[in-house]
Amino acid sequence: MSGEDTFSQVPTAHIDMRWIVAGGDVIGQVVNLPRPLPTALFSLPPPPDRLVGRVADLEALLGELAPAPEDGMRTDLPQGENASSGVVVSALAGMGGVGKTALALAAGAIAHHKGWFCAELFVDLRGYTPGSEPLSAHMALDVLLRQMGVDPEDIPVGETERSSFYRSALAALERADDRGRPVLVVADNANTAAQVKPLLPGPGGHKLVATSRGGLHSLAGARHVDLDVLDLDGALALLAAELTSHTPEDPRAKDEMGLGRLIELCGRLPLALEIAAAYLKRNPRLTPDRMADRLEKAASRVDKLADPDRGIGKERALRAVFDTSLEHLDRGEAEVFLLVASTPGPTLGTAAAEVLTGLPFEEVEEVLEELAAAHLLTQPAAGRWGVHDLLADYARHHPDPPAERDLALERLLDYYTAVVRAADQHLQALPGQSTSNLFPDRETASGWLEAERATLVAAALAAPGLGHAGAAMVLPLCLGFYLGRGRHFEDLEQVSRSAQRVAHAVGDAYSEAGVWTNLGVVLRRTRRFDEAIDAYIHACDLYHQVGEARGEAQAWNNLGLVLVDLRRFDEAIRAHFRACEVFEQAGEAHGEAGAWNNLGAVLRQVRRFDEAIGAHFRAHEVFQRVGDAHGEAQAWNNLGSVLIDLRRFDEAVGVLSRACEVFQQVGDAHSEAQAWNNLGAVLRQLDRFDEAIDALSRAREVFHHVGDAHSEARAWTNLGAVLVDVSRFDEAIQAHTRAREVFHQVGDVHSEAVAWNNLGVALADLGRFDEAIDAHTRACDLYHRTGDTHGEAGAWRNLGAALTPGGVRRAEAVEAMRRSVDLYEATGDEEQALLMRELLARIQQEPDADDST
Known part of the structure; x- marks a missing residue:
């Protein structure tokens, strides 16, 4: 296309076809078109009032219909293929109700408006018209010749002679036109290529557009355009346009949530959407949500989607439309379709279809390909077959299903x-x-x-x-x-x-115990801890009833993990010890190793570091012996956390690096991210800040990719601490604020306390002491609520530091420091308690703020 005939200037989803401005061009969102003249040479039916969501398809089709350059050469064809010496055939294909005819008529109306053709002819081949016999090519030629003004007495009887006469008539129309323009022929609703082949025009630039539910792939040289259902925006625009054309101020047109539900239940199929819109227009008080409810509760959505105007014909009833597609299949193909379309799930593999149908693999594959060519199935990937939701509904509720479907x-x-x-x-x-x-x-x-x-x-x-x-x-x-x-x-x-x-x-207690265990995994990972505890208790009881020791031990092990999340450490230790005992009694060394590994993690939480190290080494030894690389990496990862707490940083780097490598080898991205998070924390302690930032950024990105917001917030927390170390305070504040918000949203009070504490440190470093004091005060309160005495001691220490500058609030600072000393002593951390006593002594020796002035 070139010059004023270029249609690429219409980048919209909604093309209004209703109004006429003679000589107008494509502007903005509205294409203004004249009505076709009421003559036989311009016999295209009126286009739809509006065409929604088809701009790209319409532009592609118009690109095929546009006249070639004046030299007769199309620049978009391979060298030597002259458009003026042949004919462009466009085959529009798609499932019933997808809008093929609407697209063809819209393109024809625009072509008429632009004056590209001296005549525009139309014939309905009735290939898929409910209740009608398909029109033969012989009869279609008769219709077209009569439209061109040929005397019926002169129309040849034989199909071959009639086809030749038709091509000659087209050439005569072109010669008679003072501009020498070609003819456009639209052959709608074809069933087979045999209906269309005799309608192919001869040389001269004539264009044929054929629509069909099949692809008409045997038409040599045809340009194929496969129409899919509308996207969400296009479907919304269609429903809104239908409603406002009936009642301009209809408020339902703006109900995107309700219309969205209705759209999905209609499978985004234009015909289904138009039928749903008809129900809405008939009853102004019927909301989109209520209409969606009716479809959702209907025994069959397909049966529900029939136009409320009962006199409008079967063309507006989905079941009748789909019936015609099935009628054109042979019995074997129809049975395969009804079986495949009745299966659960969005797609079916060819091997599964072989099992389903009982046909040999090669044979069933060929049948599936035929069904896809007929647009009854889709092929989203090699060897996989899908079906539109409404066609699946049609198949499941077909009155004559295959005899052995069950x-x-x-x-x-x-x-x-x-x-x-x-x-x-x-x-x-x-x-x-x-x-x-x-x-x-x-x-x-x-x-x-x-x-x-x-x-x-x-x-x-x-x-x-x-x-x-x-x-x-x-x-x-x-x-x-x-x-x-x-x-x-x-x-x-x-x-x-x-x-x-x-x-x-x-009454299958064994299986019920297993699914309770799996359910507990979900509930814990989604932080629904009370429900997770109930699930694991159910599993423990049922496994105990049936004498399944291994399952019972695993349920105890998982229960301990939930109790750790709730910081109920004493109970968690008992649960993990119980798991170790039952695994040992059952001779399950591998399961016992997992329980020891988890026990080590909870012992670390209560600062029993030596016992924790022993538990992790014991777990690692068994995992290594049985060849469980993933379990071995988990033990290394947990051990690394203990070594960090003991300030044995070089050892921690070694075991955590090994964990990262193994997790990567086994393809567990989430666990690898956890190891990177721990590694970043220890690299910070070694002042390897750039490496720490890289490790923590890597962890944060993976957690974000897999959708684990809680772990992502932990990575933000660690990253913020490193950013403080390198004086990137603004970034650190953003990181800690983001972490604090996520922890608050998911209800993790302890982690929120950590984030508030770290945020206070960053704020103090920027001299924003009032904000820092507020942050540390919040941290003290949250640590106290969770019973983390050691964490609370650190928050009081930081609060004291934030109160110290200027000496104005020295009394408050001293009180905070004393609280910190007492709490560190209560946890047995004499090293930190000693440091705090020394700091407290220095603060008490400093002059008051007023004395210094």
């Missing part, structure tokens, strides 16, 4: 259960342990789980309704490790709650 779905769930169990074995296997031969290695198993995750979750949730209690329980249990390690907590909670209900209903 058995086919049962086979599919059995297949998923077997393969998930095999994949889980690979993920959790230690060196030397046997694994299923369904996967060659751990990486392949993990890749399969990642590709299938959404489908497997959907299958687990659908299994109870399909009467498959085994899959309803086993799928969540075997997905637990993968989903937990990958931090897919929402998925894990959904499948675990579903499995718990099924296991309880069928």
Whole structure:
């Protein structure tokens, strides 16, 4: 396109087709068009009042229809392909109701307005019209010839002669035009390429636009445009435009939340949206939310989406529209579609489709390709097949489903259960342990789980309704490790709650204990600690009932972790000791190592450092012996934290660096970030500030990427402390403020106290003492509430320092320092208590502020 005919100047989602300004051009958001003249040579039906969300598609189509440059050469074709010597065929394809005809008519109206053609002809091939027989090419040629003014008596009888006569008539129209313009032919609603091929114009620059639910891919040289459903903005614009065209001030047009719900339930399909809008327009008091509720509760959304104007015809009823797509398939293809579209999940792999249908792999793959070409399925990735939500609803509620659909779905769930169990074995296997031969290695198993995750979750949730209690329980249990390690907590909670209900209903205490354990993982990670405790107690009791010592020990171990999060350290120590005992009794050395590792972490919290080091070394030894590299890294990471507390910084750097390496090797990004966070803290203590900032920034970025806001805030806390050391105080204040806000949001009072304390230090370094005093006061209060005496001692120490400058508030400073000394002594930290006594003595010897003046 060039000059005034370029359509690229329309970058909008809403094109208003209603009003006529003769000679106008494309300006802003409105394209003003004249109505087609009521003559046979200009027989395109009126375009839609507005075309929404199709600007890019419309521009592409107009680019094909635009006249070639005056020299007859199209610059966008390969060298030697002269547009004037042939014909441009544009094939618009997409599922029923996606708006193919609307796009073709809109393009035709714009082309008419710009005067690109001497005639614009239209024929409805009725390929997918409910209740109608498709129009043959023979009859379509008759329609087009009559539009061109050919006497019916002169129209040849044979199709080949009629096609030749048609091409000659097109050439005659071009010669008769004083500007020598070609003809546009729109062949709408084609079923097969056989309907369209005889309509291909001859040389002269004539253009043919054909629409079909299939791709018409056998039309040589055709430019294919596949239409998808609208994006959210386009769908919102369509509904808003429908409402305001009926009632200009309709307030529902601005209800983006309600309209958004309605849009998703309509699958963003234009026809479905227009039908929903018709219901809203019919009843001004019907809200989008209420309409969405009706669709959500309907037995079948497809049946609900029929135009309320019952006399308008089946073209405005989704089931009738989809029926016509199915009618054009052979019986085998139709059965495969109804099976595949009925399966749970957004996509289905070809191997799963083989199990579902019972067809050989190559055969089912070819059928799936045919269904995708007919726009009944999508192919989002190689070997994966999807279906639009409304087509899935149509298939699930089809009145004549495949005879063995229930058995086919049962086979599919059995297949998923077997393969998930095999994949889980690979993920959790230690060196030397046997694994299923369904996967060659751990990486392949993990890749399969990642590709299938959404489908497997959907299958687990659908299994109870399909009467498959085994899959309803086993799928969540075997997905637990993968989903937990990958931090897919929402998925894990959904499948675990579903499995718990099924296991309880069928009286399977062992499986119910397992899903309670998995549920506890989610609840702890999402900081719902009281619920997590209940979950683990349920698991402990059920495992004890069925005599499953290993499961009971693991539940005790996990319970201890929650109690640590709540700073209930004495209870946590008892829980971890209990886990160690039960693991040892059951001969589970590997599980016992995990419990010792967790016990070491809680012993560190109560400053029993020597015992903590012993626990971590004991855990590391077992992990190393059984070849569990990940567990070994966890032990190193925890040990590093203890060594930091003991100021054995060089040793801490060594073990934490090793933990980072191992976590990276095993692909656990979240645990690697935790190790980087700890490493950054110890590098700071060694005055290796640049390295510390790099390590902490790396940790913060990973935590942000995986969506762990709490751990990200911890990294911000450590990073802020280093920024203070390098005198980047403004950045430090921002880091500590961000950490404080997150800790407050998630209800972590102790970490919030740490952030307030660190913030006060940064503020004091900038001379903002009043703000620093407020921050340290808040820290003292929060530390006291959480029972952290040692942390409270540090906050009082910092408060005293903030009160000291100028000597004006020396009495308050002295009191704060005394509180700090007492608290350090109460924790047994004599080193800090001695330092504070010396500092207190110096402050008391200083002259009062008034004396110094």
